[in-house]
Amino acid sequence: MKVAVLRFPGTNCEFDTQYAFEKLGHNVDLVWHEDENLPANIDLVVVPGGFSYGDYLRSGSIARFSPVMKAVSKYANDGGKVLGICNGFQILTEAGLLPGALKRNNNLHFISKHQTLRVENTDNAFLNKCTKGEVLNIPIAHADGNYYIDDEGLKELEENNQVLLRYCDSEGNNVVVNGSVTSIAGVCNKNKNVFGLMPHPERALENILGSIDGVKMLEGFES
Amino acid sequence: MTAIVNVYLKEGVLDPQGKASHHALDSLGFEGVEDVRIGKQIVLQLSTDDKTKAEAEVKEMCETLLANTVIEDYSIEIRA
Numbered sequence: 399m400k401v402a403v404l405r406f407p408g409t410n411c412e413f414d415t416q417y418a419f420e421k422l423g424h425n426v427d428l429v430w431h432e433d434e435n436l437p438a439n440i441d442l443v444v445v446p447g448g449f450s451y452g453d454y455l456r457s458g459s460i461a462r463f464s465p466v467m468k469a470v471s472k473y474a475n476d477g478g479k480v481l482g483i484c485n486g487f488q489i490l491t492e493a494g495l496l497p498g499a500l501k502r503n504n505n506l507h508f509i510s511k512h513q514t515l516r517v518e519n520t521d522n523a524f525l526n527k528c529t530k531g532e533v534l535n536i537p538i539a540h541a542d543g544n545y546y547i548d549d550e551g552l553k554e555l556e557e558n559n560q561v562l563l564r565y566c567d568s569e570g571n572n573v574v575v576n577g578s579v580t581s582i583a584g585v586c587n588k589n590k591n592v593f594g595l596m597p598h599p600e601r602a603l604e605n606i607l608g609s610i611d612g613v614k615m616l617e618g619f620e621s
Numbered sequence: 622m623t624a625i626v627n628v629y630l631k632e633g634v635l636d637p638q639g640k641a642s643h644h645a646l647d648s649l650g651f652e653g654v655e656d657v658r659i660g661k662q663i664v665l666q667l668s669t670d671d672k673t674k675a676e677a678e679v680k681e682m683c684e685t686l687l688a689n690t691v692i693e694d695y696s697i698e699i700r701a
Binding site: 463506 | 640
């Protein structure tokens with residue numbers, strides 16, 4: 399698989415993301431935000447975590463207008479697979495490629511810890527190696543992860559199986575982590591080719607780091 | 622010409638900063654505060670003298686960048 403990982407000023411998870419996909423045996427190209435084109439013949443674009451443009455104005459609001467994002471929008475609209483992690487999720491919602499928006503955490507804290515997540519839907523290119531209802535252990539690290547969508551939007555997400563992950567306890571019961579609507583941690587678009595989540599699967603590939611649950615998430619894109 | 626844009630979370634969208642500040646005001650003994658909403662003010666200096674044009678342009682700026690209309694509302698005030 400050939401993966402393009404984007405870099406904006408302030409991105410800080412691009413090398414972790416590169417390491418993760420290379421560890422799984424894939425080729426990774428880092429792509430600068432001023433590039434107007436994505437590399438040829440890629441299988442996946444990853445918008446990694448960090449603090450693009452210092453989170454000024456709103457997290458992701460400025461990065462979404464960079465030249466490379468025009469290419470990403472076109473790639474996504476043509477059916478290409480795009481994954482946004484943390485700040486990447488924020489950028490994709492700001493760009494309108496994913497529904498909803500991410501607000502300041504309800505406790506106003508930057509939350510950085512391992513968090514259990516429940517897999518909500520697996521009929522997609524991302525979580526197909528996971529089992530519905532499975533509880534995963536993945537790190538989170540964000541200040542603006544409080545997912546908001548209005549009631550009508552939420553209904554649509556549920557009807558189309560677009561909710562990917564919810565924050566839960568080790569038994570799989572919903573927990574309030576950051577105030578997200580119905581504890582949502584990740585969603586995809588209606589066509590199921592654009593994915594976004596606040597947790598960091600690229601940081602959960604080795605037992606020494608506390609979890610290997612990220613492996614089966616990222617491996618989903620191989621099929 | 623100056624444009625003053627106020628951006629704030631929509632009615633019904635919980636404002637965590639407003640809620641925390643409200644709680645702090647209560648703790649400090651300030652009574653009678655029914656609600657606190659925190660937003661941001663963006664002040665733009667514009668080269669045009671045409672108020673109608675300025676309003677239209679600033680509205681477009683709000684819709685495009687300055688506000689995220691999924692969660693935020695905005696108001697525009699133009700001053701000469």
